[in-house]
Amino acid sequence: MLEKQLTGHWVDRSICAWFWDQILAQGDSLKLVPVIASPTHYLFQVVREGITFLACTQVEMPPLMAIEVVTMVADVLTDYLDGLNEDLIKDNFVIVYELLDEMIDNGFPLTTEPNILREMIAPPNIVSKVLSVVTGNSSNMSNTLPGATASCVPWRKTDLKHASNEVYVDLVEEMDATINRDGNLVKCEIYGEVQVNSHLSGLPDLTLSFANPSILNDVRFHPCVRIRPWESSQILSFVPPDGLFKLVNYRVKKIKNIPIYVKPQLTSDSGTCRISVLVGIRNDPGKSIDLITVQFRLPPCVTSSDLSSNHGSVNILADKTCLWSIGRIPNDKAPSMSGTLVLETGMERLHVFPTFQVGFKIMGIALSGLKIDKLDLKNLPSRPYKGFRALTRGGEYQVRS
């Protein structure tokens, strides 16, 4: 347990004990409740990779603010430590505390922009670790204040210098789809991000335009994006922070074509259930579909199962989750999985049905059809290198049986 008191008002540690008592008493269902009212405090909870982040307050405040801050702490820690688990946090106690110090001051968020945090606190690496062991100086705080705080663009250093001027724009999309029991597409939409990785010197001014901005249903911007040009002519004009950041989140609704079909069939009779799942390509996106997985949770009334597939591997995990990793679909045959499930004694037929979650990854294409028209760079000392990529992943892609 790691604790940081952020206000003068001391919060007793026993609140954590209370929380754990509740978790033990109520089981995991409490883990999913983000706002908990305890007898003394209000707790905000975010669970990331098995680590619970708790924030607590006694007085009224916007709950989303607490949740956002905690989420951001989790994000930054993941970023700094290259992942998030107990051991990593234990190894980097100092950095974690330093980060918390910078991010939150007196209970109010202070510096949360990751790129500026990087300037103040160096991310851990082997060299710094060795150095700290040798010199005994365990701090890796930089002594200077980040320059960005004084500039009119608080997310960027004023005097950046890079040997190579390069900027990469990635379209990363996630496809959410729901297919109901009859095999009809209920809902299909794409949630996408424009990720920009910029290593540009000086104070560049970038303009990004899409070939078909009208398909975007909703958008959400990084603070650096100027709202007016977007409202008037749907152009993204911005001064980028240094490094990797999410420029825009967008959503494209009412997509008609889904790349993969999954056809589950469950028939049950006299205490056993036959299951067969077929997977295939429905609309060929033109690029290869990788890392296909099908995942589902066996209903609680299933006592044992025997599943096999003609392609890929089938694993049954501890919490009755069945994971079928297919990888790439072969040309000659359609992958299928089949087997039998044995139901609880006394139960004749299965009357609850699992939902199948499908994961996949398609490189080189944005399934929403969004296309980047051009990227203009102004105010740069030398000609930069520009790169574009696209990627589509399966998001909440689920097939009900």
Next chain:
Amino acid sequence: MRNELYVPKEQRLRTATVWPLMVTGRKIIVGMLLKDNSPGVVGAAAAAFASICPNNLSLIAKNYKRLCEILPDVEEWGQIVLSGVLLRYVIAKHGLVKESIMLVNNDLVKHDSEKEDMEPQIATREIRYGINGDIHTEILDIVSKSYLEGPDKYLSQLSHINQDSLVLDDSCITSAKSNDDVKILLQCTLPLLWSYNSAVALAAAGVHWIMAPKEDIYKIVKPLLFLLRSSSSSKYVILCNIQVFSKAMPSLFAPYFEDFFVSFSDSYQIKTLKLEILSSIATYSSIPSILLEFQDYIRDPDRRFAADTVAAIGLCAQRLPDVANTCLEGLLVLALSESSNGDAASLDEEETVLVRAIKSIKSIIKQDPPSHEKVIVHLVKSLDSIRAPTARAMVIWMMGEYSNIGFLMSKMIPTLFNYLAWRFTSEAVETKLQIINACVKGLLRAEVEDMNVQRTIGYVLELAKCDLSYDIRDRARVLKNSILNCMGLQNFEDVKNQAEFRNATNIKCIFGGETKAPIEPFSYRFYLPGSLSQIVLHAAPGYEPLPRPCSLTGDEIGCSTIDVQERRSTGVGSADSEPNESDDSDAISGSLDEENTSDYSSQGSVTGSSNGGGSHNSASSIDGNEEAVPLIHLADGSLASTNKFEESGENNASSLTDFGELMSKRALESWLNENPGSSQSSSDLGHLQRSLARISIKDIGHLVKPKTYTLLDPAIGNGLSVDYIFSSEVSSISPRLVCLQISFSNYSTDLMSSILLSEEESNKGPDSLDQTGSGSDSSLVSHDEIPTLVPMEEVVSLQPGQTTKRILQVHFKHHLLPLKLVLFCNDRKQPVKLRPDIGYFIKPLPMDTEVFSEKESQLPGMFEYIKRCTFTDHIGQPNERDGQSLIKDKFLTICEKLSLKMLSNANLYLVSVDMPVAAKLDDLSGLCLRLSGEILSNSVPCLITLTLTGSCSEPLEVSVKINCEETVFALNLLNRIVNFLAEPTL
């Protein structure tokens, strides 16, 4: 240069932490920071503002426009706070927007003419309720009132019909089209809706929800829905808020129903929220696909969720009667299949689905029973396969209730009763009870006499009389006897006189009456969008509803009066904004008047509340006409408290919950202060709290005798004696002045003339009498230079033996040091010293217990001082007052004594007296007095709590606690209180 801007940002956080700094000092700093031009500083300043002086909206006034313009550039966390602050400011300054949904049924707006005739108003109000096109006016009405007053207050008011404390007149309403301030706020929060940070977007959505015109609210919908794709924690919070929005305005979200389809990865809480939203936004066009989706959910492995889905189907069918048949069919199929496959493994979870399904069917049928006869028949037919007792009981209830609904049913009834009689012994208790009920109903509603049925029913009742469960035995006996009695016959079998039987009115009114669904009182609680309270559904400590519309008037804004004038001059040019402006000026003068009168009336509460009478027991019989006697604040407060104690007031439920909230807060405090590890202690403490009775001491006002001080002894003053007492009145000239009542007595044998008190170095002679009249006027104008002494009216002559009184208004430079004055008498100078009494540097601040404890919780730590002393007044003078005190309770006497002493020595308001009940007869420990006051000079509230330990016959130990922001003042006052409590009364 580089660090220059960073420093203020840090500074705001420091300002919040610098406790010892005077409040005013901090306000100034915040004001300065708000003026800054850099977005980084402004965001920080807003946060400081919200934590230091959230109610001091006048600070915003000067910078409002600039703050709005800078809002999009402020860092995200500042945006959240700042948009909330700006919203509060606009409401306090201009009131609500007339096109917004907050005023959709204009109920809040009562014109003067309407106030007079309330009757037609109630009528029109009822008509307006209901679904007005696409907006639930009723809900919106509650929502807007809750936002303005806080739901606890609002709900407690529901019992007093039409007693709205919140009556807005036209001046409290503005228009988004003509008011620039509103327009600019809406404009500047619009880009925030697209923010990256979900908290920012929700805060902006909240502003639009409250301020935007109805037709523009749709702008918040898409951004809010897009936020749902962020993390699951924030998804939950956003859905909670959308739920409220969609309840009030289903049309807003109706086109986007697909976004609320449940995903596999959602948590149970999110799933139920989505179901609730879906069932409230369903329309005839969207219901087919929603029902299709629901069908999938029913098969979900999570049976709780499936059960909720079934309930949601029922809700949809009730909302949209046209689809009721479809829903009913689906539910019936579900119920039948569930009942058939439940045979193998009787899982509890399966049962819940079945029970919910039948419950939904029941509620749908209730809407229009005759048309659904077949469904009832179907259910009854499958009764044999339904296993869950609750489900069976409900089906049997339906059978009894609708036994004569149609031809089919009445035909089936005999067989059914036979079946029930046969199965009776093997049923569960709740089913048995329903069987008995159904039997009686069947008997009452049977259209043709059927000996067979009657015999069967008699058999069932006999069976029930021998049942193991006493509930069933009792019910059977009661029913049988009442049936027999009203028939006047001994034997049940030979019922001859059906007509007489039917007249059995008492049975009929139990079973025969048309069952109507009880109209549930609307008990949703609404809190401001995006607030913590809305998520936990109770007012979190520190929650504040929106400020009263137009509560911020010109004089509070202070220097911005010039601004008003400027605007007025422009307003002359543009005619449309003119009425607004004139209202402003009215409000200014009006509020000034109000302030004065309210001061006076609260004054009366302490000095003149002698007519309270009555013991505290009879207080509850005086029902809610508290307003009729505005003079008696003390009695008023006690009324509320006795209500609470005796739980007999009309707003019973609400007061109970209030009490509960109070309790939890106390428990919370105790948890914090003491060793928090042991939850035992906190619960113990809670128990102790529960055994406190709140009593009222009402007739105390006339007993208050302020202490008399001597200014001049007759021995020194040649027979002139001057005494003074501190009056509890508040000066009308300046709040810094303390009023004294001075009495001059002539004990000599000669006549005295021209007696006057004045300042020491004043060279005013006794002849400068004529200035007194104008003096008070001039002091009004120059606010800063308060005279040490408002010149008093001269005592022209004083006969021997005569006493005359004068009011003197004094400004003490220091609350401990004496003031040197000169007394003129017969043209002779006499230096005198006027000693201040810190107890009168405050004025009573009437409040109720909840407010008190809330304020107390806002002033922890550094602002809390405790001192102990012993109180001995109660011993020593036992039975002096001729037997009357013998009858009186000892506890009461002590309470009275203690409060009398407090009130006689300091100008305070008695909030409440808590007395221990359960403890030993003699033990007074736990007796608690709460008093409140407000420092005259700067209106900082000052809360005093006295807690007693010890027993009646011994000296009591009193612990005095003061919560006040003014550290020095509070400490001095504390010393003073401890001193006078400890010194015995003569």
